Amino acid sequence: MSTPATQPIITSSSAPAQPTVVRVGTRKSALAMKQAEYVVSSLQRLHPSVRFEIRGMQSLGDIDKVTALYKMGGKGLWTNELEAGLVARELDVIVHSLKDMPTVLPSGCVLACVTPREDPRDVVVVKRSLQAQYKTLADLPAGAVVGTSSVRRMAQIRRRYPRLAFKDMRGNIDTRLRKLDAEDGEYAVLILAAAGLLRMGQGGRIAQYLESRTEGGGMLHAVGQGGLGIEARADDQATLDLLKPLEDEGAMLACEAERSVMRTLEGGCSIPIGVETTWLDGDDSGKLRLTATVVNVEGTEAVDGEDVEVIKTREEAIEFGKRVAKQLTDNGAQKILDEINAEREANPNPNPWVPA
Numbered sequence: 001m002s003t004p005a006t007q008p009i010i011t012s013s014s015a016p017a018q019p020t021v022v023r024v025g026t027r028k029s030a031l032a033m034k035q036a037e038y039v040v041s042s043l044q045r046l047h048p049s050v051r052f053e054i055r056g057m058q059s060l061g062d063i064d065k066v067t068a069l070y071k072m073g074g075k076g077l078w079t080n081e082l083e084a085g086l087v088a089r090e091l092d093v094i095v096h097s098l099k100d101m102p103t104v105l106p107s108g109c110v111l112a113c114v115t116p117r118e119d120p121r122d123v124v125v126v127k128r129s130l131q132a133q134y135k136t137l138a139d140l141p142a143g144a145v146v147g148t149s150s151v152r153r154m155a156q157i158r159r160r161y162p163r164l165a166f167k168d169m170r171g172n173i174d175t176r177l178r179k180l181d182a183e184d185g186e187y188a189v190l191i192l193a194a195a196g197l198l199r200m201g202q203g204g205r206i207a208q209y210l211e212s213r214t215e216g217g218g219m220l221h222a223v224g225q226g227g228l229g230i231e232a233r234a235d236d237q238a239t240l241d242l243l244k245p246l247e248d249e250g251a252m253l254a255c256e257a258e259r260s261v262m263r264t265l266e267g268g269c270s271i272p273i274g275v276e277t278t279w280l281d282g283d284d285s286g287k288l289r290l291t292a293t294v295v296n297v298e299g300t301e302a303v304d305g306e307d308v309e310v311i312k313t314r315e316e317a318i319e320f321g322k323r324v325a326k327q328l329t330d331n332g333a334q335k336i337l338d339e340i341n342a343e344r345e346a347n348p349n350p351n352p353w354v355p356a
């Protein structure tokens with residue numbers, strides 16, 4: 001059979017040809033656009049002959065600012081439209097805040113690359129007019145209002161500082177800072193991710209870093225916090241090859257372990273879980289410590305788990321995450337998870353849960 005003249009000549013090399021245009025999808029928020037611009041400029045330097053185009057898309061979570069987030073389903077709220085575009089081949093990659101990326105991806109989609117991680121910790125931001133008086137959570141007087149929509153953050157802080165009050169706070173980072181600083185505003189502090197503030201050039205607003213060793217009470221961050229995840233189609237080898245050199249292996253392994261804890265525990269629903277991962281004894285030891293906590297909404301109960309293992313591959317990271325998840329369920333996390341799920345089904349929860 002003769003080959004029609006219009007068909008490309010297939011060479012013996014298995015490497016797919018470089019694409020000429022790569023369409024990069026992202027949410028349209030200022031932070032998401034900044035993150036996509038960072039990824040695109042890094043890719044552009046690596047691959048000068050490829051054209052990278054950013055497509056900002058509004059997600060359901062951005063468009064509907066009224067419906068309580070938990071009623072909109074939680075998982076995938078920020079990413080469903082983008083993934084539909086990826087599957088339909090209208091996009092070639094998606095740049096996500098890893099923490100907003102579901103732990104289970106649509107069939108045919110993969111987490112292709114995790115870039116170097118920004119500081120994963122949560123931080124305290126103090127209202128401008130109170131900055132001279134208060135530097136840390138421990139400084140705050142009884143009844144001071146902490147702004148956060150995250151059950152994970154609220155429950156962990158409430159456990160250590162039961163005298164503080166909590167109030168929902170939604171919106172993009174700039175909106176939240178404006179609401180915090182408003183003269184007639186009721187918030188004393190906000191809890192935010194260091195990463196978002198740093199990327200938005202607002203690092204100067206950070207008053208206190210929260211972590212497991214924070215004096216007065218530890219705080220574990222969200223799964224994937226501070227990381228950027230790049231999603232692509234599993235069968236798009238040419239694009240996967242373009243992304244490979246951007247990967248930070250240490251960040252990828254740590255984030256895969258964190259995501260595995262979450263994936264193992266969550267079943268059908270997102271859950272309030274805090275984590276912390278640390279590479280021990282220098283970069284080359286391969287020894288990863290993973291700490292995790294599951295908290296109840298009231299902040300009265302928490303179940304903790306921790307382990308150290310040598311992790312060299314993605315598969316090992318995922319198995320490690322499963323073992324820490326098992327430790328959490330062995331220690332009683334299932335009771336907390338069942339309560340959260342039962343409450344969610346039974347009653348339109350006045351405290352919408354935001355996966356932050």
Ligand SMILES: NCc1[nH]cc(CCC(=O)O)c1CC(=O)O
Nearest residue numbers: 097099192193195196225226356
């Ligand atoms: N929940 C929203 C969200 N998703 C990603 C970030 C920025 C930090 C990051 O990359 O983890 C934020 C803001 C925040 O939690 O303060």
